[in-house]
Amino acid sequence: MAEPQFFPVATSLDFGEVAVISGTALPEGVDASRPVTGAAALETAGPSDVAYMDNPKYTDALASTKAGLCLVSPRFAERVPDGTTALISPAPYHAFARVLSRFFPDALKPASVFGSQGVAPGAFVHATAVLEAGVTVDPGAVIGPGAEVGSGTVVGSHAVIGPQVRIGRNCAIGAGCTLQSTLIGNRVIIHPGVRIGQDGFGFAMSPKGHMKVPQIGRVIIQDDVEIGANTCIDRGASRDTVIGEGTKIDNLVQIGHNVVIGRHCVIVSQVGIAGSTTLEDFVVLGGQVGLAGHLTVGMGAQVAAQSGVTGDVPRGARYGGSPAQPALNWARESALLKSLVAKRAKSIGRSES
Template sequence: MAEPQFFPLATSLDFGEVAAISGAPLPDGVDPARRVTGAAALEHAGANDVAYMDNAKYVDALAGTAAGLCLVSPRFAGRVPAGTTALVSPAPYHAFANILARLFPTALKPGSVFGSQGVAPGAFVHATARLEDNVTVDPGAVVGPGAEIGSGTVIASHAVIGPQVRIGRDCAIGSGSTIQAALIGNRVILHPGVRIGQDGFGFAMSPKGHMKVPQIGRVIIQDDVEIGANSCIDRGASRDTVIGEGTKIDNLVQIGHNCVIGRHCVIVSQVGIAGSSTLEDFVVLGGQVGLAGHLTVGMGAQVAAQSGVAGDIPRGARYGGYPAQPALNWARESALLKMLVAKRSKISGGSEG
């Protein structure tokens, strides 16, 4: 349930509009003019709310919901209670997201903390920086010399945009973020505390000490990328670090220098990717996955949470474990280990402690 003081309702929608947006047919006999004025989880939804359901774990919640409208997959359509209108969709979560975007557009990306446009008092914008119309710079933010920022972009309080950085249009740069040596596309979202373009971890090691290697590359972030709070992306050493179009990166992720992340990848929280590794398009890395350097993860591959990847992964593969291996092998090894432990415990009479 949305809290209006944080996420005000932008508009209400009638049932006909919800059906059109979701692509799901409105059942016969339902009044298309009836209105939706909110969205909520199944167990909290009321008669004026829209909800969704596409997970067997929530069958009981669906049966007891008081939602006026519920987006539901075909396999659960028969479980929708009589007082709730079912909109049957093959992708109810996706449809629900479209409805939320219409009802609560301010929740899509960080906005100005102060709700204003233009350069606020207390912000610093260097005289040589170039800002298009409708750029917002909040108090305490810094825009360095030669930086360029596109129309519709919001630079939140205490963000620092370094010299010569380029940021495209309709971006959101969260509070306390720092960006240097970077080119950023359009509609990019950086949540608070993101660090872009700092030194990669590069040292020429020797018994006499470790010599710092200058990192002279950039970070290239393509359109429609989203990066979660307190994630860090190092600039390249001798070539660019690249984050491909549409990729979504969770909080607390570390991406090392020279890495190339493909288009529409999903990288979940606390992942660490060592330098010069490549993720091809549509790769998914579960939480706390660790990748060694100079590896390639093929297009569409998926790696289970907490896996340690020490070698290349082929296209479309499913890997897991430590060290990571094909998921089926990992599952078999885990089952066998469990059986061996149980057998040993039985032989010893269960007295081990």
């Protein structure tokens, strides 16, 4: 039985076209018309494939690759074996991504299972909803009253688009997503199982019990945002939760009510951001970072994985640890603690002997 091909190659290219797409130059004497039919890893690439390499861990794989073309940084160019043409780039991974996007455009965002534009049998679109031309609604999806969906957008199977939700153009809403109280820009990718616009965790607490506080804000998602599978973004309490342009959010992230995330931030899996915290532009949060509420993380700051942030982080800072602190201090404390433990163990060993 043949193996299924989930992402068939959309086109074939030649050496010259790959060079143009990747922003590189072919070495003199190389046949620009030689065909390239796919892209692969160094270890599995063949003479008609393009591969890339920019990590010293893979020098052995580079030395033995059979790839026809290999995108490499200048420092590895001399290691490219005979029979493989080196395309030298200051950013091989970015260059490879551009080529890969040309070969496999369907892998860039969740695809329709319906396979063609229009509303599939088994989908429900309310009579007052507005769908521009070119929208695809997969079987089982529900689009509620007053909702609006822009052209080129795909709404996946069993996704639920709540009343008055606005979705821009050329978006992808993955299977099983639920969206309510949300305004979404253009070219937004939302992977399967994402929950957006549900209640924020708001209670007026007292010794007699906890009174639920109505959450009357919205979620605003700007253009070119990507949100990973099973992430949850709560709507605002009395103001909006905002996700800024170009921000990329991984799977299984929790974003609380009133959180404001700036432009082009990167938030890795299992991060938790408590309510009313602000991330300025270009912030990076490693996996499993936890942020307390009502904090500000300054522009360009980076927080190491598994850190617990309990106070504001300055612009451009590098923080780590729990509670999080400047990375240099964290590294020094870790080294000192390791040294003290080693000395203590050595001292105990001497006393026992």
